[in-house]
Amino acid sequence: MVTANQSIETAEPTNIIIFGATGDLTKRKLIPALVRMIDCGLVHEDSRIIGIIRSQSHDEWLQLIRDGLNEYSPRVALDNDKWQVFASRMKSVRGDLSEQKTYDDIGAALEVLGEKKNAMFYCAIPPAWYGRVATGLSNSGLISEQEGYRRLVIEKPFGMDLASAHALNLELLSVCNEKQIYRIDHYLGKESVQNLLVYRFANSIMEPLWNRNYIDSVQISAAETIGIEYRAGYYEKSGALRDMIQSHLMQVMTLVAMEPPVEFTADAVRDEKMKVLRAIHRFEADDVDKLTVAAQYAAGAIGEEAVPAYVREEGVSPDSSTETFAAVRFEIDNWRWEGVPFILWSGKRMQKKVSEVIIRFRKPPFNLFDSHASVPHANSLVFRLQPDGGVALKLNAKKPGLTTDNEPLVMRAPYANDEEGVADAYEVLMHDVLIGDETLFSRSDEVEESWALVEPILQVWKKRVSVDRYRSGTWEVPDMDTLCDDCVGGWHLPN
Ligand code: BG6
Secondary structure, eight states: OOOOOOOOOOOOOOOOEEEEETTTIIIIIHHHHHHHHHHHSSOOOOEEEEEESSSSHHHHHHHHHHHHHHOGGGGOOOOOHHHHHHHHHHHEEEOOOSSSHHHHHHHHHHOTTTTTEEEEEOOOOOOGGGGHHHHHHHHTTTTSSSOEEEEEEEEOSSSSHHHHHHHHHHHHTTSSSSGEEEEEEEGGGGHHHHHHHHHHHHHHGGGGGGTTTTEEEEEEEOOOOOOOOHHHHHHHHHIIIIIIIIIIIIIHHHHHSSOOSSSHHHHHHHHHHHHHHBBBBOOOOOGGHEEEEEEEEEEHHHHHHHOOOOSSSOOOTOOOOOEEEEEEEEEETTTTTTEEEEEEEESSSSOOOEEEEEEEOOOOHHHHHHHTTTOOOEEEEEOOOOOOOOEEEEEEESSSSSSSEEEEEEEEEESSGGGGGGGGGGHHHHHHHTTTOTTTBBBHHHHHHHHHHHHHHHHHHHHHHOEEEEEEEEEOOOTTTHTTTTTTOOSSOOO
16 A cells, blocks of 8 residues: 555566466456556556466467456557557466466566566465465475565455364465465455545544544445346355455454554554454354344345346355345454444345445433424444445534524535546555555454454354345345444444
């Protein structure tokens, strides 16, 4: 992340190796991000992009990438001349990831760029391959940093539970050191999420209010309108708790709840996030029913379009009890937050796509205007993460007229109106990898701690044979009102 005292830094020339070079992530996110990054000088133009491909020829791969750009990122589509320049930086290595020869061939394809042989290895492949790839690279001598830096990028999920996350960490750490591993959580690359840190730590009005004396409750949400799309295989095993809460939303929670770090460096920030995770109250099996909600989408409509129930999606078992909506009510046992619930929730096929952090303040201690007026609303501060990032402060104001009746007044400050100027999360995060800044990446201990926190929930939920339903395109999730009923204002529905 580019901090206040840094100018935007062009990364050193690097060999950017993409495993999974023909896959969706590469086409939809990585290549468009790289095109923009080269364009605006974040990636050194002497860098090389090396795709690891299996069966295609080099030209077929280039065509696939070009078609992907036109289809998914018309905004960055290149004219013929620009494409030729971009394509001249692309190389490919054909091979099978299970064969050591492939890694030897990758080694032979790495170029000395500038004076070094820097390499970023991006694993845009299923997580089951991460360990094999890391070992393959190590066996071919590609992890050692003698000739330049060597960094390994992996995408969530980092394991499916505590045991598998721990095993993955051990496997990776047996060949790389922690500083070489970049675990991407794309939520942390969102401008509006980083802006949370700036709102918190660059405004002196926040800190005095940022605690249990003034804050009643915090809700962190990610509502989506999409279903599971083509990912039944993954989602059936994952569900919303693993897919969104254990990863993205818990990361956001740590940024909201952490103490000010002593400096803005990767380990100082991550140490503070880790302290939050360690202070979260552990669930007992008996707490799970009371403090969590799981539900699954039934048929309904998103806007005008009728959509099927989850159990009718291709690849989903008709009696699946996988949750597509999950909510967890955490409590943080420390001086700042004791008694303040943090409710994290996320659902697919909801009425609207909105991600927010809602800080609800306590009610005024008494109502001075009681004899004439309506009861004042509790104040709230809403950080809209997407779409239309920004912040809104809800106050009470006098209704115009002869009484002192009040009505809510919402002061909105849009943050990212200029969509063109806002970097995509992948641009931010890949640039951070290239300049070696790990602030926005999860450390192994954070990953394991967050799994340990959700583990008791996973254990209870996996024994359930049925799950509640909500109609697609609505907010009608059973039990959410109960989960939030003692929070000022109840469950916050996006508007
Ligand atoms: C991914 C999840 O990590 O995040 C998806 O696997 C989800 O299921 C996506 O749709 C949401 O990301 P965003 O940026 O659209 O909020």
